[in-house]
Amino acid sequence: MTIGTLTTPNPYFLAPLAGYTDAPFRRIAHEWGSGCAVTEMVSAEGLARDGKNTLHLLRRYEGEDNLIIQIFAPDRDPVGRCLDTLLSYRPSMIDLNCGCPVNKVVRTGAGSALMKDPGRIHSIVSFLCANAPCPVSVKFRLGWDSASENYLEVADACIDAGASMLTLHARTRGQMYSGKADWDKIRILKDHVRGQNAAVFASGDIFCGADALEVMARTGCDGVMFARGAIGNPFIFRQTELAAKGIDWSADVQVRISTLIRHLDYMIEDSGEAKAVREMRKHAMGYLKGLEGASKAKAAINSAMTRDDYLRALEAVESAASAVR
Ligand SMILES: Cc1cc2nc3c(=O)[nH]c(=O)nc-3n(C[C@H](O)[C@H](O)[C@H](O)COP(=O)(O)O)c2cc1C
Numbered sequence: 001m002t003i004g005t006l007t008t009p010n011p012y013f014l015a016p017l018a019g020y021t022d023a024p025f026r027r028i029a030h031e032w033g034s035g036c037a038v039t040e041m042v043s044a045e046g047l048a049r050d051g052k053n054t055l056h057l058l059r060r061y062e063g064e065d066n067l068i069i070q071i072f073a074p075d076r077d078p079v080g081r082c083l084d085t086l087l088s089y090r091p092s093m094i095d096l097n098c099g100c101p102v103n104k105v106v107r108t109g110a111g112s113a114l115m116k117d118p119g120r121i122h123s124i125v126s127f128l129c130a131n132a133p134c135p136v137s138v139k140f141r142l143g144w145d146s147a148s149e150n151y152l153e154v155a156d157a158c159i160d161a162g163a164s165m166l167t168l169h170a171r172t173r174g175q176m177y178s179g180k181a182d183w184d185k186i187r188i189l190k191d192h193v194r195g196q197n198a199a200v201f202a203s204g205d206i207f208c209g210a211d212a213l214e215v216m217a218r219t220g221c222d223g224v225m226f227a228r229g230a231i232g233n234p235f236i237f238r239q240t241e242l243a244a245k246g247i248d249w250s251a252d253v254q255v256r257i258s259t260l261i262r263h264l265d266y267m268i269e270d271s272g273e274a275k276a277v278r279e280m281r282k283h284a285m286g287y288l289k290g291l292e293g294a295s296k297a298k299a300a301i302n303s304a305m306t307r308d309d310y311l312r313a314l315e316a317v318e319s320a321a322s323a324v325r
Helices: 023-031 044-048 052-056 076-088 111-116 118-131 151-161 183-193 209-219 236-244 253-271 273-288 294-302 307-324
Strands: 012-014 068-072 093-098 136-141 165-169 199-203 223-226
Touching: 012 023, 012 236, 023 253, 044 052, 044 068, 044 076, 068 076, 076 118, 093 111, 093 118, 093 165, 111 118, 111 136, 118 136, 118 151, 136 151, 151 165, 151 183, 165 183, 183 199, 183 209, 199 209, 209 223, 209 236, 223 236, 253 273, 253 307, 273 294, 273 307, 294 307
Parallel strands: 012 223, 068 093, 093 136, 136 165, 165 199, 199 223
Antiparallel strands: none
């Protein structure tokens, strides 16, 4: 699919996930067929100050050609100050976060607080469109709360400012991550902007290939972003591509475990063994979800200090799986 200057092999993207979508996870997702991936949200203010931690979030794996960088900011000012640094990371697209519900972010006027002021969204997006050589997108929610749903007004502001892609997480800020994402609103958004030059991506409760195909069929959206459904489950991209061809597939135990180990190895390459074994735990819980004999392995991984500790913990899951076969 093509969105401005960004061309991707498919419309199945890895969503931004703070604390997750670092270079090793994006690399694993790419290997399993993600069309493109988004960094976790990066503070424009942090970028402007060249914060070491912020810059670390923008590292790529070797050969990562396409990368959508997501920023958050309360207004245009820090975006202006961070622009040179941001562009030095060669984003294939810049995404503006208008969905983060977390108090720490909202208190500064960024994330989903921007939903209260479409004018500020317009000002940030038009600045980016005028000054960045790549397309600009916006990820937003239905509104601040159910009494103030204004996603169509926000979409109009984004398109008027020049955005090439809109991703709607079909919940309000008030819902945080609870309740069901309202896919009907994604259809309403797609119908609203039809004929204008902006792709619409769906986000919310897309947990398997069948969900992705269903939301695309029901709403006419151009693509989907997998979020919680991809944690410990990068196979979801392959599953979706195969489901689109009518093939029902899911990863077996061996595939899940070998991918977990490869993911851990990429993390070790990226940040060293001590940090990687800690950071990998939250991913490992996803890889092991639902597997026979996994509870012991999960406990062992939660106290693992080395790569070898992981291997020992995983052996038990593999033998439980062979015993079942
Ligand atoms: C742990 C976590 C971190 C997230 N971080 C971000 C983020 O940095 N930027 C963003 O736009 N959305 C973020 N999201 C929202 C997801 O991208 C997605 O829109 C949301 O989880 C709904 O999709 P899902 O129901 O399929 O998980 C985050 C969600 C979770 C659960």
